[in-house]
Amino acid sequence: GQQLNQSPQSMFIQEGEDVSMNCTSSSIFNTWLWYKQDPGEGPVLLIALYKAGELTSNGRLTAQFGITRKDSFLNISASIPSDVGIYFCQGGGSEKLVFGKGTKLTVNP
């Protein structure tokens, strides 16, 4: 089945730093989605990407759909303490949507 490799597994950064995380796969996907899970809550959709090469921003967040359709990255600029949480990528193809294992972000004030 389709699998996603999400990296890094965890990140510890200082407030104000920029963050970058990515997802890769050996399979081609038609959509890439990024979610954030706050502690004790369910994941919430941040950004959805539908076209290869697409670059989309949502406030301090920017995500791109890789040209090969096998990868995507998420950048967070000027991190703040409330960015803490687990970030999941999700790839959509001909089969069911698949989640990465998540990147746990810790922001030190």
Add this chain to the structure above:
Amino acid sequence: NAGVMQNPRHLVRRRGQEARLRCSPMKGHSHVYWYRQLPEEGLKFMVYLQKENIIDESGMPKERFSAEFPKEGPSILRIQQVVRGDSAAYFCASSTNVEGASGYTFGSGTRLTVV
């Protein structure tokens, strides 16, 4: 415009009891997914349902676990004869279409503790 509603939020069961987890999808969503999450781990797919149909249950343990999404009422994830290893957060998500191309809307989860 309520989102995905899960209840109870927390559930404590003794070993051997039954656990029933409920999920009402977002209005207009006919596709429901259940995921399990252990502390510090990712989301593990369990089952995908549409009204009155189980579409994909490849992530469900073969024994003690069952799921339904009746014509009327919420989706139910049922765990019979719970064991300590069933302790986890169980999340329900819903979407409007089969590929979930618009993304999933998640509930806040049910945290099951087996004592």
